[in-house]
Amino acid sequence: MVSSLVTVSGVSYSEGTATDSVKERIAPVGKSCMSGESCAAAPAAPASAGPKSGKDLYGTVCTTCHATGVLNAPKFGNAGDWAPRIAKGLDTLYTHAIGGFNSMPPKGTCASCSDDEIKGAVKYMVDGSK
Numbered sequence: 646m647v648s649s650l651v652t653v654s655g656v657s658y659s660e661g662t663a664t665d666s667v668k669e670r671i672a673p674v675g676k677s678c679m680s681g682e683s684c685a686a687a688p689a690a691p692a693s694a695g696p697k698s699g700k701d702l703y704g705t706v707c708t709t710c711h712a713t714g715v716l717n718a719p720k721f722g723n724a725g726d727w728a729p730r731i732a733k734g735l736d737t738l739y740t741h742a743i744g745g746f747n748s749m750p751p752k753g754t755c756a757s758c759s760d761d762e763i764k765g766a767v768k769y770m771v772d773g774s775k
């Protein structure tokens with residue numbers, strides 16, 4: 646698309662109304678899922694703008710499967726689902742979350758997430774599911 650903004654001797658002329666272009670610029674690029682809600686589709690991996698908290702990561706990535714138990718994922722907040730997993734030890738859960746475990750994809754599909762961010766999300770789920 647050809648830019649509608651033309652600059653002539655330092656003066657800007659813009660086709661269309663200013664309000665239209667402002668609306669275009671401030672419109673959100675994509676919708677993100679709120680913590681606690683399940684998303685219809687797997688969200689794109691969050692852009693790495695600094696480390697994400699475990700809660701944020703859970704809310705954007707892990708919730709896709711762990712909120713409702715997609716593919717039999719242990720559900721967030723369900724102590725019965727988590728007790729046998731917690732019994733394996735936090736280190737095992739970290740390893741499985743980072744490297745993958747059966748239907749649990751490596752890093753929960755967030756390839757751009759650091760190991761520490763994934764650990765934080767595991768900790769958040771474990772702490773919230775006791």
Ligand code: HEC
Binds near residue numbers: 730738748
């Ligand atoms: C595509 C769906 C999906 C996503 C997204 C996902 N998980 Fe999972 N997760 C699963 C499934 C399914 C299991 C159960 C695997 C099994 O026990 O066979 C699981 C299991 C786990 C376990 C338990 C592993 C064990 O040893 O019992 C942890 C911890 C975990 N996920 C962490 C996470 C974290 C952290 C995220 C987000 C960064 C995440 N998951 C995102 C599907 C998912």
